[in-house]
Amino acid sequence: MEKPYILHMFTPEKNLSPFDANMALDAGWLSLVPYTNLEPGEITAMVQDAIFSRSLSGVKRTAIFIGGRDVGTAMAMLRTAQKSMVPPFEISAFADPSGAFTTAAAMVAMAEGELHKHHRAGLEGKSVLALGGTGPVGQIAAVLAARAGAKVKIIGRQLEKAQKVAELCNAEFGEGQTAIEGDADANKGELLKTADVVFATAAAGIQVLSAELLAASPQLKVAADVNAVPPSGIAGLGPHHKGTPIEGSPSGAIGIGALAIGNVKYQAQHRLLLRMRTTDKPVYLAFNEAFDIAREVVRGG
Amino acid sequence: MEKRAVLHMFDPMPHVSPFDINMAVDAGFEVIVPYSNVKTEEVHGLVQDAIFSRGPAGVKRTGIFIGGRDLAVALTMLETAKAAMVPPFQVSVLADPSGGFTTAAALVALVEKQLKLKHGAELAGQRAVVFGGTGPVGIATGVIASLAGADVTLVDPFSVETALAKADEYNHRCGAHLHGTFASSEADKARLLSNADVVFCTAKAGIEVLNASVLADARRLKVAGDVNAVPPLGIEGIKLKHNGEPLVYAINSPGAVGVGALAVGNVKYQLQNHLLALLLQSESPVFFDFRAAFERAREIV
DSSP: OOOOOEEEEEOSSSSOOHHHHHHHHHTTOOEEEEEOSOOGGGHHHHHHHHHSSSOHHHHTTEEEEEOSSOHHHHHHHHHHHHHTOBTTBOOEEEEOGGGHHHHHHHHHHHHHHHHHHHHSOOSTTOEEEEETTTSHHHHHHHHHHHHTTOEEEEEESSHHHHHHHHHHIIIIISTTOOOOEEEEGGGHHHHHTSOSEEEEOSSTTOOSBOHHHHHTOTTOOEEEEOOOSSSOSBTTOOTTOEEEEOTTOTTOOEEEOHHHHHHHHHHHHHHHHHHHHHOSSOOEESHHHHHHHHHHHHTTO | OOOOOEEEEEOSSSSOOHHHHHHHHHTTOSEEEEEOSOOHHHHHHHHHHHHSSSHHHHHTTEEEEEOSSOHHHHHHHHHHHHHHOBTTBOOEEEEOGGGHHHHHHHHHHHHHHHHHHHHOOOSTTOEEEEETTTSHHHHHHHHHHHHTTOEEEEEESSOHHHHHHHHHHHHHHHOOOOEEEEOOSHHHHHHHHHTOSEEEEOOOTTOOOBOHHHHTTOSSOOEEEEOOOSSSOSBTTOOTTOEEEEOTTOTTSTTOEEEOHHHHHHHHHHHHHHHHHHHHHOSSOOEEOHHHHHHHHHHHO
């Protein structure tokens, strides 16, 4: 009999996300085991406990998911997990804290898709604003857009915090290939005059782009919003919008709503969970891999 | 339809061990439910909750595993669990904190086999010394060997009080006849080795307890076994896979042989798998601690 698929699900938080647990089951993982309140210092021992009790055929059917809320913690845990492997006893691991990696990947890939469709251009050289961008999704969207060649600014209510988050993104996640800057909400009006793409990634229920500001955004080509709770993060943009022109945009900007992003995010997360289950060689998956797969989904691959 | 096989895994520590979870799944348990930070006084309630909800056919498909790190806590939990059963509503229970019970059982069974094979001797009447004898694996090793008739001394690396207290505690608890001492210097170790027939090394991983020069002081050593798989290994000259190979540095003990950590690990693995499977296969409920583990380990070797 073939050994059952076991997914060890780590989170530094008090609870695992039921969203991720459902996704893992639907991707064919048979046994899910939650480990909560995990501390970074415990990862090595947990990983080594997980790799040494199955034969090599069993090892291939074992993997780790890393959740939680904090992007930095999840990435550190993923790196520690990878370092703790003892080949040939090594298993795949996938980090997606708060679903932020797959959500950001879906949003950026979809925005890129609309740019291709309507302007025959990618993100390269585009001016991108991550509004309310100091949270997990904003940070990763900024990093992915910057790595795709965009000039990215993370916008937050406090200038200092936005700058600190931008620096952290460059240092921790950009691998020296990004020059994300931070700026304050107060300067939004000025920045929107030259913005090509806007990502709205603030907390649910906060409108970060009003109808007035939208009307004063002469170059805006694509706007995406991850907030599915009314009022929407961008005036005139509904959750179901998927490549629909936003009413009130003088430049005819295309809108991408939260449910459309959620759909691509769902497929990307599903495929990454599936890849861990079917891969022959262990894989270590985070936002870059999520972005590659989200691009495939957007292209219909 | 046959009810699914459920294993309730109780652990006094913050996390159930992924090692044990993998083993349980591979032994045929379909649903694994981890309970962490379990207190001894909670075991009674948890057990009764587990036995009363599945009917007589369901309880046969239900088991309890007790993990953790502490030998005494696990034994107490096992006794509490057994006392909480209400026949015919009763389920099988296996205790194996830190894998210590199955490791100790495998170690003693392999050493006993070599005694018989190479020296035509039984464990009864042999003088056995357990280095690292006050940790969970060491104590379980000592108790098993003592109950088999050996004259066993537990050795603590620092404190004679610790060694005497542990020996006393488990003599009362398990009806063993353990002695306790300490060995902090090479001279102490040499003195203990000089009249030992059997040596068990269950000290911390990565520490060489007995070097070549100390081994030369052994005058009547027959078999030595080591559970440390992380270099440097616990006994100089015993390789990981040794199982009855000559103990080259015990130059004054002709015919002495060694048992290495992978040989022990291999039997421990089969043993744990077997015990977990027995939880599901037994007609009437079983309650396994290291003594039962030893009986099965003898069958395996």
